Amino acid sequence: MQDSKLLIAGTISGNNNVITGFNLTGATTAAAVLSPYSVDLNPGHGTGIDLGEGTPIYLKYVIQTTITGATGLTVNIVTDSTAALTATPSVLASQNISALIAGTFGYIQVPPLIASSASNGLGQEFLGASFLALGATVTAGAIIAEFTNVVDDPKTFYASGFAVV
Secondary structure (H helix, E strand, C coil): CCCHHHEEECEEECCCCEEECEECCCCCCCCCEECCCCEECCCCCCCCCCCCCCCCCEEEEEEEEEEECCCEEEEEEEEECCCCCCCCCEEEEEEEECCCCCCCEEEEECCCCCCCCCCCCCCCCEEEEEEEEECCCCCEEEEEEEEECCCCCHHHHCCCCCCCC
């Protein structure tokens, strides 16, 4: 099951819901590339919310096409006051990836309280991700990223030697 509103890096297309990864070609060590989509945490009020109640939420990432050029990638969970994440994104959590081959995946837990210096204490409204190349500029590669409350290993459901891509 796929919720297209929680997909922040990648595009769902076609009747069979094929996901095309977000192209990271050109990502540098100097500036993080922002996810093309974000999740609006509180569309009715213009402020973020506390995600601490209920089930933990994770950013799941999957390298869809092997990343070349860079020696690693930092995946960040970010919040911002704009849907495009271009005002002043705040990094909430991050993870460095050194295995950049297709099929590599992982999870980063979203901190339960998304706080900021906002006077109401509720934080910023939009939740997304950013990707920073390590070592050198990315010459090719694509990633899929989405928010989920399910942590699973899709490889555990298949017989040994079966490739999941």
